[in-house]
Amino acid sequence: MGDPKYPRRDWKKPKRPLNYDLKMEELKTLGTFGLKTKRELWKAHTKLSRLRHQARSLLALREEVRKKKEPILMNSLARIGLVGENSTLDDVLNLQVNDLLSRRLQTIVQKKLGFKTPYQARQAVTHGHVMIGDRRVNVPSYTVQIKEEEEIHLSSDSSLSKLLEKTQKQDIENEPTEEPIVENTVEQPKVENASQNPEVENSATKPSQD
Numbered sequence: 001m002g003d004p005k006y007p008r009r010d011w012k013k014p015k016r017p018l019n020y021d022l023k024m025e026e027l028k029t030l031g032t033f034g035l036k037t038k039r040e041l042w043k044a045h046t047k048l049s050r051l052r053h054q055a056r057s058l059l060a061l062r063e064e065v066r067k068k069k070e071p072i073l074m075n076s077l078a079r080i081g082l083v084g085e086n087s088t089l090d091d092v093l094n095l096q097v098n099d100l101l102s103r104r105l106q107t108i109v110q111k112k113l114g115f116k117t118p119y120q121a122r123q124a125v126t127h128g129h130v131m132i133g134d135r136r137v138n139v140p141s142y143t144v145q146i147k148e149e150e151e152i153h154l155s156s157d158s159s160l161s162k163l164l165e166k167t168q169k170q171d172i173e174n175e176p177t178e179e180p181i182v183e184n185t186v187e188q189p190k191v192e193n194a195s196q197n198p199e200v201e202n203s204a205t206k207p208s209q210d
Helices: 020-033 038-059 063-079 089-093 097-101 105-113 118-126 146-151 160-173 198-205
Strands: 130-132 152-154
Touching (some): 020 038, 020 097, 038 063, 038 097, 105 130
């Protein structure tokens, strides 16, 4: 056990943080989920690596011991919506970091309450406008359980409900309406060929009188 004043870090940096492809992928993930710093992304990667390590360690056990310990891990992951009820350890090994980030309170609030950007949802959470049941949660990285999704709502004293309704009405009014396509029915004048007009042929074949 370490010193309680200096707790152990719960995240690890990537081995090659200056890799260009890795940096572009991290920036894309930051913008998609509205993360504040890369440290939040590294925490998710570290948590995912620990879950995979637990799954691999269970696969190495005997079948009798694994049948007792495997349901504990699978039930805990199914409770937060990472795997299904009839999933196996192979499904745990196939998890991606986006699966963990999609279970954050910030991401679910954006989808359920209708915020335009994840940063607006993050601001609503940190300022105490979001509640889960009867308790106020102001941690954007809070992992939401399946049974808690239906209990997410704005607080009664929040001013964001009227603002969201106003923006939704404006979006509906500003939606472009599809205008019917009118075909151009104006007939173009027909140009007769010189071979079909004898007058043109005669004028062309007559010698000039000058």
